[in-house]
Amino acid sequence: MKYEGNVIRYGDNVDTDVIIPARYLNTSDPKELAAHCMEDLDAGFAGRVQAGDILVAGQNFGCGSSREHAPIAIKASGVSLVIAASFARIFYRNAINIGLAIVECPEAAAAISDGDRVETDLDRGILHDLTTGAEFRTAPFPAFVQQIIENGGLTAAIAKGVIQ
Amino acid sequence: MGMTMTQKILAAHAGVRQVQAGELILASLDRVLGNDITSPVAIRAFEKLGAAKVFDTDKITMVMDHFVPNKDIKAAEQCKMCRDFCTQQQITHFYDAGRMGIEHALLPEQGLVTAGDAVIGADSHTCTYGALGAFSTGVGSTDMACGMAIGKAWFKVPSAIRINLTGRLNRFVSGKDVILHIIGKLGVDGALYRSMEFTGAGMHTLSMSDRLCIANMAIEAGAKNGIFEVDDITLTYLREHGAAEPRIYQADSDAVYEETLSIDLSAIKPTVAFPHLPENTKTFDEIGEIPVDQVVIGSCTNGRLEDLEIAAEILKGRTCAKNVRVIVIPATQQIYLDAMEKGLLRIFVESGAVVSTPTCGPCLGGYMGILAAGERAVTTTNRNFVGRMGHPESEVYLASPAVAAASAVTGRISSPEEVMNA
């Protein structure tokens, strides 16, 4: 799993209410959700984000509600990967289940700056900040989780009979 | 190696004798829950699975509670999609306007969860049922879809924090103050990925209403689940609500905990969480003059009869402060009825409060009490993130029903003692 993109950076405890405010939860259309992604934290996000961009954040990214609309909004806005120091657990499993790539790496989350260009090779657990030249290591996903991602998400894994 | 209470329930549902923290398992489920926001996404995912039928028509529960009665056309479309799906799949436990309640108040009340169950819900506060000695946790819509199809979910077995309670709560101090105090100590990610297991002599003095409130907010410390030991209070509650035969699991004496937190209930004071995180807790010695525009008493955290009773005790014979909108929301139809029969609704209306049909409404900034820019609310709900109750520049303070009711009287964040001794 290789990704390369420009970084948009946020702080700790980015919650699901700012990722996609509840006033927009009367729809589950990914495009509509993407139009309001991050709106209460950073009103300019939807206009600025480019396909392939990488989100970098601090501790507890995605805390709060179980709304799958949050990873859906991020994915539909074009973000290719989220790097955080840690993720809230429901967000973590939702992202995996819908096939949004995420990686936990406190060192990278602390060192990478807004606007940096970052390249990753997650199979080998390598994150590379092309702007500063810094390199970071992470653990690869557990096999079970990799199986879900390789099959295109949990629904696809079940539809294919990989999980029953 | 010894297992925690949560690990024992998970092992039993994975069909193995032993599980260890960090292990990934596929566990069978006793109940799969969804609401009017998360179910439509799950239904779409379910359709992609190609699974024609749900795994068990009695073990799925869908509750229309967030934007119900429908707040707008889009909300109506979402409920319609859920209603049609439940009719087509012959799902027995479908709750719509007139029969519904806020899901996490409704399921225990209707006896739909029992001790020893494994439950997932596409709603983060599904952890509430830990109060009944069940393993229950919030998941997303894809997990809900797969749970509906195969009756199973994947879990990473959590490690645990033991919370040892001693002593007994003082008057006007409740489960809400206990959990806010704990979140203030642990922080909003202090229990990330872990279970919070409640034990100790003090635990057994807590009412079921207090336990449900505490377990409800385990997620606000990042926990996967919060769980209480099963005792006579649990068994009586389960029996009175017609729940299935309980299966009692106890932590092994040599269970491994990452951390133990000891809390003396008698030392806990009324606690308020300041914007914009539930961990920003303060007690009244640190709270100055904070005027409020709105008070909300309700939600899955504090919309039960006991919560309304304490609020009514404080509001009885008093009037809500001028320029403060006070909104009371019984969490279920049954609670509404009980509150009516006990005369609580009259007390609220006479004091100048609004009484609403059960709904999540303002708790998530849906409708029925949205804040304008610069406005401030004290509320018995569970989250005070930016924009949670309306405008991103509004402020939400979390507190117990007693503090909320006292604040309704004075128009600023106030302790129940101040109002009752005035």
Ligand code: SF4
């Ligand atoms: S009352 Fe609030 S926290 Fe509880 S289920 Fe409804 S929206 Fe969620």
